Amino acid sequence: MTTHQFRAPRRPMTPERAKSAIGGVVSQVLILVAAVITLIPFIWMVSTALKPSSEVFSNPPSLVGSSIEWQNFADAWNYLPFGRFMLNGLIVAGIGTVIVVATSAMAAYAFSRLRWKGRDGTFLLYLGTLMIPQEVLIVPMFILMRELGWVNSYQALIVPWAFTAFGTFLLRQFFLTLPDELEEAARLDGANRWTSFTRIILPLSKPALGTLAVFTFIGYWNSFLWPLLIVSDVNMATVPLGLNMFLGQTGNQWNLLMAASTISVLPSAIIVILLQKYLVNGIALSGMGGR
Numbered sequence: 001m002t003t004h005q006f007r008a009p010r011r012p013m014t015p016e017r018a019k020s021a022i023g024g025v026v027s028q029v030l031i032l033v034a035a036v037i038t039l040i041p042f043i044w045m046v047s048t049a050l051k052p053s054s055e056v057f058s059n060p061p062s063l064v065g066s067s068i069e070w071q072n073f074a075d076a077w078n079y080l081p082f083g084r085f086m087l088n089g090l091i092v093a094g095i096g097t098v099i100v101v102a103t104s105a106m107a108a109y110a111f112s113r114l115r116w117k118g119r120d121g122t123f124l125l126y127l128g129t130l131m132i133p134q135e136v137l138i139v140p141m142f143i144l145m146r147e148l149g150w151v152n153s154y155q156a157l158i159v160p161w162a163f164t165a166f167g168t169f170l171l172r173q174f175f176l177t178l179p180d181e182l183e184e185a186a187r188l189d190g191a192n193r194w195t196s197f198t199r200i201i202l203p204l205s206k207p208a209l210g211t212l213a214v215f216t217f218i219g220y221w222n223s224f225l226w227p228l229l230i231v232s233d234v235n236m237a238t239v240p241l242g243l244n245m246f247l248g249q250t251g252n253q254w255n256l257l258m259a260a261s262t263i264s265v266l267p268s269a270i271i272v273i274l275l276q277k278y279l280v281n282g283i284a285l286s287g288m289g290g291r
Contacts, residue, residue: 049259056254076259085242093220096158100216104167109197112175129165152233167212174208210278218268239264
């Protein structure tokens with residue numbers, strides 16, 4: 001007995017399929033071009049960090065210098081207490097991220113899963129604080145920190161921005177997509193609100209929590225204006241302040257500044273890579289639903 005292998009007939013290329021295929025190719029090309037444009041500053045930063053100081057502003061510009069100067073990274077690290085700047089940044093960004101995620105999650109739970117009088121109006125009022133520019137709050141916040149005796153302290157760098165309406169909004173929108181039946185079943189089994197929040201809501205919200213953690217860490221890490229005003233001690237300076245002092249002290253040694261900038265990018269890049277799965281899912285799901 002012989003067997004015959006049958007192949008499914010190919011679907012004809014209709015105008016609709018051809019248009020869809022062309023659209024997909026165009027989208028991929030546009031994404032690739034956007035990615036290259038986005039990466040150009042980073043590529044140039046690393047390239048400058050590896051050049052000799054005499055070739056930074058060579059004419060015509062070149063992407064690669066006559067020699068690769070890995071020593072620039074060691075010189076940049078040792079020229080200023082850059083290790084201290086990195087440690088301060090990690091402490092501030094790490095603790096700040098934990099506080100923001102925790103407080104935003106609890107506030108979002110109250111605004112999305114609990115029923116209480118004036119809830120929606122209070123949420124809109126809280127959300128309205130997003131329209132207030134940070135610069136408007138700088139002076140009263142500085143006076144408050146001074147009265148508390150928190151100038152040149154980690155508390156002053158962390159606490160004022162540890163309660164954000166953005167994080168509450170992001171998590172609230174995600175919590176609204178979770179079925180109420182999950183909590184109802186838990187309550188039938190004797191679970192209270194705190195148990196439902198910690199055992200059901202939070203484990204299901206890892207994508208949104210990861211997204212908020214990435215945004216918050218990067219925000220703390222890159223913050224410049226507030227640390228510039230509240231910190232005058234070099235030992236309390238964060239990375240952006242350290243880079244600013246680096247520029248002032250190194251003068252025209254741009255290769256060392258670019259080396260220090262390259263080092264400063266690494267923690268944020270590592271956080272994004274580690275939480276990439278949650279970041280993509282959180283962006284895709286947060287705010288897409290709600291009841």
